[in-house]
Amino acid sequence: MAHTSKILLLGSGELGREFTISAKRLGAKVIACDAYENAPAMQLADGCEVFSMLDGNALRAAVLKHKPDLIVPEVEAIRTEVLAELERDGFAVVPSARAAQLTMNRDAIRDLASEELGLTTSRYRYATSLNEVKVAADYAGFPCVIKPVMSSSGKGQSKVSSEVELEAAWDYAVANMRGDRARVIVEQFIDFDYEITLLTVRHKGGITFCPPIGHRQERGDYQESWQPAVMSQGAFEHAKAMAAKVVIALQGEGRGWGLYGVEFFVRGEDVIFSELSPRPHDTGMVTLATQKLTEFDLHARAVLGLPVPDMIAASPGASSVILADRDSDLFGFEGVDAALSVDESIDVRLFGKPTTRPFRRMGVALATAENTDKAREHAIAASSRLRIRYDR
Numbered sequence: 001m002a003h004t005s006k007i008l009l010l011g012s013g014e015l016g017r018e019f020t021i022s023a024k025r026l027g028a029k030v031i032a033c034d035a036y037e038n039a040p041a042m043q044l045a046d047g048c049e050v051f052s053m054l055d056g057n058a059l060r061a062a063v064l065k066h067k068p069d070l071i072v073p074e075v076e077a078i079r080t081e082v083l084a085e086l087e088r089d090g091f092a093v094v095p096s097a098r099a100a101q102l103t104m105n106r107d108a109i110r111d112l113a114s115e116e117l118g119l120t121t122s123r124y125r126y127a128t129s130l131n132e133v134k135v136a137a138d139y140a141g142f143p144c145v146i147k148p149v150m151s152s153s154g155k156g157q158s159k160v161s162s163e164v165e166l167e168a169a170w171d172y173a174v175a176n177m178r179g180d181r182a183r184v185i186v187e188q189f190i191d192f193d194y195e196i197t198l199l200t201v202r203h204k205g206g207i208t209f210c211p212p213i214g215h216r217q218e219r220g221d222y223q224e225s226w227q228p229a230v231m232s233q234g235a236f237e238h239a240k241a242m243a244a245k246v247v248i249a250l251q252g253e254g255r256g257w258g259l260y261g262v263e264f265f266v267r268g269e270d271v272i273f274s275e276l277s278p279r280p281h282d283t284g285m286v287t288l289a290t291q292k293l294t295e296f297d298l299h300a301r302a303v304l305g306l307p308v309p310d311m312i313a314a315s316p317g318a319s320s321v322i323l324a325d326r327d328s329d330l331f332g333f334e335g336v337d338a339a340l341s342v343d344e345s346i347d348v349r350l351f352g353k354p355t356t357r358p359f360r361r362m363g364v365a366l367a368t369a370e371n372t373d374k375a376r377e378h379a380i381a382a383s384s385r386l387r388i389r390y391d392r
Contacts, residue, residue, distance in 0.1 A: 005028045005070055005304055006069050007029065007303075008033065008071050009032045009072050010059075010073045011041075011053065012032040012040060013040055014285075014353075014361065015282065016032060016039075017351065018285075018288070020041045022296040026304055028300070031046060031048065031068065032045035032047070035053065039353075040351050041074075056079035059078070070303055071086065071092065072303060073093075074280075083101070084098075092255070095257055095258035095260070096250060096253065099278040103278050110185065113276075120271065122265075125185075125187075126149065128182060133184065140186050144188060145158070146158050146160055146184050156172055156184075192266060192272070193267050194231075195214070195217075196215070196264050197225070197281050197283045198213075199213065200240075200247055200261075200262050205307065213283050213284060214229030214372075221361075222282050223320070224320045226317065226319075226375060227290045227372070228290075231266060243260070246273070246276060247260050259302060260276060260277065260279075261281025261284060261295075262276045263275045285319045288366055289367065289368050291314050292313075316372045318378070318380075320383035321363075322350075322383050322388070324388055327357045329356075331356055331388055333362075333363070333386060333387070334387045335387050336386060339386040340382070345369060346366070347367075348382065365382035
């Protein structure tokens with residue numbers, strides 16, 4: 001793959017922004033696409049296109065217009081059957097059209113992991129109506145988790161403790177789903193000790209794993225992450241084996257090269273597969289502070305066919321998100337100086353999103369320290385000092 005490769009980036013949020021920086025540093029040209037103007041990656045890209053990723057005709061038109069060397073999805077909600085057609089026509093989809101198709105929907109990736117590959121998962125069933133939700137919850141048991149088969153950043157997810165809560169959870173899931181399928185997964189709630197993201201890089205030289213990333217979620221969305229997460233060597237080896245198995249299965253007709261964010265629940269020595277994203281992961285923002293090669297650098301190297309190290313080391317570090325609490329297109333940030341004064345190891349990344357909405361991630365505070373506990377303290381302190389000022 002030439003260093004002057006043209007990349008069509010499908011989705012231009014904060015992850016796409018950092019990937020654009022990494023890819024351009026390696027000589028690539030990036031055309032950033034999203035459903036709204038002035039998205040974060042567009043501000044740094046060589047060109048941009050504004051259209052819905054679920055508009056198959058617009059997606060195909062953008063590809064035929066730019067004739068990219070690589071089509072790189074950054075979001076889940078994409079007309080994946082068009083990606084498959086484009087791949088058959090000779091375009092390179094990262095990591096593959098099969099990966100995009102199976103991971104766009106939680107039902108497809110869960111069935112692959114559980115039914116085809118035999119990975120350990122929670123008990124689960126699907127539902128397309130409230131009555132089916134009740135049957136599925138009876139199978140999974142209480143407490144259970146209900147979430148749309150297609151959504152992003154945990155939207156539409158609820159933990160349900162009893163039958164009286166099912167209708168509200170169903171309504172919330174349908175209201176926050178992406179795409180056009182009113183379908184949810186109802187799964188057993190795992191009483192885990194902790195959960196991790198295992199960044200798994202498939203590249204021309206094989207498979208490389210980053211040190212595990214621990215994270216804390218609220219409303220199904222990550223609030224802070226830290227690396228390296230403490231886990232036993234046995235559990236780590238088990239997670240690596242499962243991650244390798246599933247990323248190889250996602251290759252399809254493509255090369256399968258790229259970075260995957262594979263999520264696991266860990267309970268003692270038991271490792272339970274949760275979800276997978278065939279792209280940089282939001283919890284992996286912490287690698288901007290902890291790794292010499294960030295998750296975005298690794299993704300860019302892998303998809304461009306450039307060397308990736310066999311081993312990745314990480315210094316103790318943490319990230320803590322900065323959230324909006326209302327809708328606005330007139331806002332600014334206060335307290336950046338205060339946030340950066342917490343400790344010399346602090347850094348702040350503001351994403352450049354043009355509008356806010358409740359619980360939207362607008363930035364992240366990053367910290368390194370002698371251990372992850374101290375790094376988490378510093379990152380949380382920094383993010384708490386940085387505030388969004390609304391002008392209306």
